[in-house]
Amino acid sequence: MNNEQPINTDSPKDWNRETQVSWNTNASVWDAKMGDDGNDFHRLLVRLATEKLLEVKEGDRILDIGCGNGIFSRRLASLGAKVVGIDFSEQLIACAVERTQVQDAIAYHVIDATDETALLSLGENSFDAAISAMALMDMAEIAPLFRALTKLLKPQGCFVFSVMHPCFNNPHISMVAEETESDGEIKTDYSIKVSKYLQPTITYGLALRNQPKPHLYFHRPIHLLLGEAFRVGFVLNGLEEPAFPANYPNDYLLVWGSNFSEIPPVLVVRLKLLA
Numbered sequence: 001m002n003n004e005q006p007i008n009t010d011s012p013k014d015w016n017r018e019t020q021v022s023w024n025t026n027a028s029v030w031d032a033k034m035g036d037d038g039n040d041f042h043r044l045l046v047r048l049a050t051e052k053l054l055e056v057k058e059g060d061r062i063l064d065i066g067c068g069n070g071i072f073s074r075r076l077a078s079l080g081a082k083v084v085g086i087d088f089s090e091q092l093i094a095c096a097v098e099r100t101q102v103q104d105a106i107a108y109h110v111i112d113a114t115d116e117t118a119l120l121s122l123g124e125n126s127f128d129a130a131i132s133a134m135a136l137m138d139m140a141e142i143a144p145l146f147r148a149l150t151k152l153l154k155p156q157g158c159f160v161f162s163v164m165h166p167c168f169n170n171p172h173i174s175m176v177a178e179e180t181e182s183d184g185e186i187k188t189d190y191s192i193k194v195s196k197y198l199q200p201t202i203t204y205g206l207a208l209r210n211q212p213k214p215h216l217y218f219h220r221p222i223h224l225l226l227g228e229a230f231r232v233g234f235v236l237n238g239l240e241e242p243a244f245p246a247n248y249p250n251d252y253l254l255v256w257g258s259n260f261s262e263i264p265p266v267l268v269v270r271l272k273l274l275a
């Protein structure tokens with residue numbers, strides 16, 4: 001995913017606009033890939049770990065931030081939650097509405113998660129929990145979201161989010177397969193080569209190989225990612241690092257799958273507000 005083209009924009013507002021154009025442009029390809037229920041990456045890694053940390057209860061009111069075509073919103077609704085799904089891509093929200101049955105208790109809104117005032121219009125102290133599935137590394141700014149969440153969540157509420165693992169699945173990694181011959185046997189070892197981690201970076205990348213327009217990735221090392229949350233009073237009280245199981249079928253050599261079952265492509269964390 002090393003796609004370090006120069007970025008022609010110079011402020012978070014420009015980056016955000018550029019990101020929004022990309023997600024609108026890529027919406028139909030993304031929607032076709034994720035379908036009603038998500039792909040294996042979503043179901044086996046993101047969903048399982050998020051649900052483990054979230055512990056959804058019937059009737060919980062949950063905010064899904066960067067909901068895309070609504071895969072997680074629908075899943076949460078099927079578990080009995082009342083869901084509000086937000087995304088700044090009008091096109092993806094249209095896909096989400098299209099794929100959602102009237103009886104699902106989901107309200108979708110086009111809202112920019114970098115706009116604190118717009119977020120607060122959703123209602124202070126009105127959510128039992130919030131989630132964000134694989135979206136924070138796509139957001140130009142995350143401080144406004146964390147600030148807003150301190151007000152949107154009820155006192156015992158939690159925020160569970162997943163991101164591309166900043167250590168092992170950032171825009172500066174290479175996936176490596178090395179073949180060796182030893183004692184008459186050929187063996188392949190798989191590893192991840194990390195060339196950058198500590199500096200935050202903004203680079204173009206591809207979430208899907210066939211997406212029409214590359215979009216910006218906002219890589220943040222873990223201390224900066226969580227530092228934004230700690231600054232406004234969140235504490236970390238749950239963490240998962242899911243990887244594909246060793247028996248997962250591997251169709252290709254160098255994609256996330258059982259070849260990399262020892263290396264987590266996703267980081268999932270649960271944050272709570274200090275009482």
Ligand SMILES: C[S@@+](CC[C@H](N)C(=O)[O-])C[C@H]1O[C@@H](n2cnc3c(N)ncnc32)[C@H](O)[C@@H]1O
Nearest residue numbers: 023066067068087088089112113114133135138
């Ligand atoms: C990788 S997709 C994940 C979508 C969905 N959560 C899923 O799991 O399929 C990232 C999503 O974040 C959304 N996004 C990025 N920046 C955003 C922002 N500033 N406000 C709202 N949504 C944003 C994109 O439009 C896109 O739908």
